[in-house]
Each structure stands twice: as C-alpha cells, then as structure tokens.
Amino acid sequence: MASEEQAGPELGKVFQNIFLLFLAAFLPALNFSVFGWLNGVLPLLTFMLLYMFGLNVGNKMILTGGILALIAGLATARIEPLLISLSMIPCGYAINWSALRRESPVRAGLKGITVLGGFWIFLVAVFAAIYEINPYAEFLQALDQGMVEALEYYRRSDTVPADTLIILETSLYQMKGLLPLIMPSILTGVVILTIWITLTAGNRMVYQFTGNSPWPRQRLWRIPDNLIWLIIVMALVALVSSGQIQIVAINALIIGGILYFFQGLAVFSFFLHKWNLPMLLRSFLYVMVIFQSFGTLILIGTGLADVWLDLRKIRKPADTESANL
Numbered sequence: 001m002a003s004e005e006q007a008g009p010e011l012g013k014v015f016q017n018i019f020l021l022f023l024a025a026f027l028p029a030l031n032f033s034v035f036g037w038l039n040g041v042l043p044l045l046t047f048m049l050l051y052m053f054g055l056n057v058g059n060k061m062i063l064t065g066g067i068l069a070l071i072a073g074l075a076t077a078r079i080e081p082l083l084i085s086l087s088m089i090p091c092g093y094a095i096n097w098s099a100l101r102r103e104s105p106v107r108a109g110l111k112g113i114t115v116l117g118g119f120w121i122f123l124v125a126v127f128a129a130i131y132e133i134n135p136y137a138e139f140l141q142a143l144d145q146g147m148v149e150a151l152e153y154y155r156r157s158d159t160v161p162a163d164t165l166i167i168l169e170t171s172l173y174q175m176k177g178l179l180p181l182i183m184p185s186i187l188t189g190v191v192i193l194t195i196w197i198t199l200t201a202g203n204r205m206v207y208q209f210t211g212n213s214p215w216p217r218q219r220l221w222r223i224p225d226n227l228i229w230l231i232i233v234m235a236l237v238a239l240v241s242s243g244q245i246q247i248v249a250i251n252a253l254i255i256g257g258i259l260y261f262f263q264g265l266a267v268f269s270f271f272l273h274k275w276n277l278p279m280l281l282r283s284f285l286y287v288m289v290i291f292q293s294f295g296t297l298i299l300i301g302t303g304l305a306d307v308w309l310d311l312r313k314i315r316k317p318a319d320t321e322s323a324n325l
Helices: 002-007 011-030 032-040 042-075 079-086 090-100 105-131 135-156 162-210 227-240 243-274 279-290 293-309
Strands: none
Touching: 011 032, 011 042, 011 079, 032 042, 032 079, 032 162, 042 079, 042 090, 042 162, 079 105, 090 105, 090 162, 105 135, 105 162, 135 162, 162 243, 227 243, 243 279, 243 293, 279 293
C-alpha cells in the first residue's frame, strides 16, 4: 500500500476508480429502483481506495468522483437523492481510520455505524428544515399507502382465492400496525448490514490484493460478551413494560438479534472451514441458513450460545477487547 502510494498508481487505474465511484454515487440518484443497491457499495469502494492507495491519493480519487457526481446531479436535477448516496462515503473514511490504527473489527464497525447513522439523521434534519416536512413520517406514509394499494390490487384480482385473500388482508393489516413501531430497528439493521458487508468484503479484498488484512478472518469475529446483559435487560423490560418503553425495548431486542445473527454466522463459517467442506456444499448451506427463517433463528441462537459456551474455543483466558469480534 505504501509503496504504491509513493510510486503513484497508473493513470488508467486512477480514471477507472474515479469513474467507478462516480457511477456508484450517481446511478442510485438517477434511478434508485434499479441502481439503489450501489449505495451499499460506496462505503466499501471508499474504504478500498483509501486503504489501497493511501489517504492522499485515495482522497483525491474520492473527491473527484464525488464532485463529478454533484455536477451530474445538478445537471439532472437529482441533487436530493444524490446527497443520500454521498452520505454513504464518510463511513468508509471511519473504517479506514480504524484499519490503519489496527483497531478491532468491533471498534471499526461501531465507528462506521455511528458515522453512517449520524449522516442519515443529519440529512433527515436538513430536509425537514428546508422542505418543512418530516422525511421519516413521509416514508412511513408511503409504505402504508403501498400496502393499501397492494391490498386493493389483490381484492380486484380474480386469480386470488377467497381464503388466500383473507390471509393476505390479515397479514397486511398486521404489517400496517407493526412496521411503524419497529422501523427504527429495521433502519438500524440496514446500517449494520452495510457496515458488516464493508468490513467483511473489504477485509477479504485487501487480503486478495496485498496478502495481508487489517483484521482477522470473519469466522474469528465476535461481539463483546457484556452485550448479552443489555439484551437480557431489554427482554425483561419488553415483558413487564408497556407503551413507548416497551417499543424501545423491542427495537433494542431486534437490533441485538441482528448482531447475534452475525456472530452465529461467524461460528457457522468457522466450523465449515474447520471441517474443510467443499465450496459448493458450503455455498448451499449458507443459502439454506441465511434465507430461511428457521435458519436465521438457528444462527441467532448459535450466536447467543457462543457467548456462554465459547463454541469456537477462541476466547483467551484474559479476555480483552482486542480479542472481541
């Protein structure tokens, strides 16, 4: 990394990276329904440019690509959605800073989550001040309207049996009441997922390019053990309280479940590697446990069990934070 920064990257590689960042920032603003997934790539691309080419060269690439995206956004009158895309970039800086300081994945992830979530909250506040609306409330209203329209479509459809329609109506009405209550944890989960992908993919890609990685392999990661006590407290609060306090506790439990899902996934990956299973079989098992609800519950339970049982036997006798996650 240092040698490449001193010698300077090839000019063609510079233009290629600038163009990639421009596309990743501008295309979601141009058509989010098709290219929205590129927003999740921006933190990873930012981290890779900074870590691989150094802060000086990488920062110039990112600024150039971002300025080009801003010019294109102004020319196409898509500046508001473009700002949402650009808000994904700063967390890549935070993760790179942690990587250079050799901080643990838990610290890097916490910084990335804080920066990304903070920029989203800042954008909501700015949009609310400028347009005198609440973007979060508008988002919830749009979801509610979408479910109403979906229900009307199924009611008018002659291909949906009556018993199936009753199930759909019941499910949609339940979702209408539940989604606004747990939306904070859903959005937080999106932030956590984005940062987790950046950490895991970035760690792997840096290793492929350089032979070294800023953190241990993902199968050795684990979250701090003390977090389990907060989850226990939130579970008790959710059981005995009501109203807004109960809603806060439920959201906290959902966020905790997401974190322990990733810990369970690390345990699962650890044993697949330990047993040296063929790659095709590993891919099949990953799909089975991740995309099925029962598999998701198993991974959450495995992550919780790892706190007490140390299933991978990787915990040091003198446990320190540097050994966590």
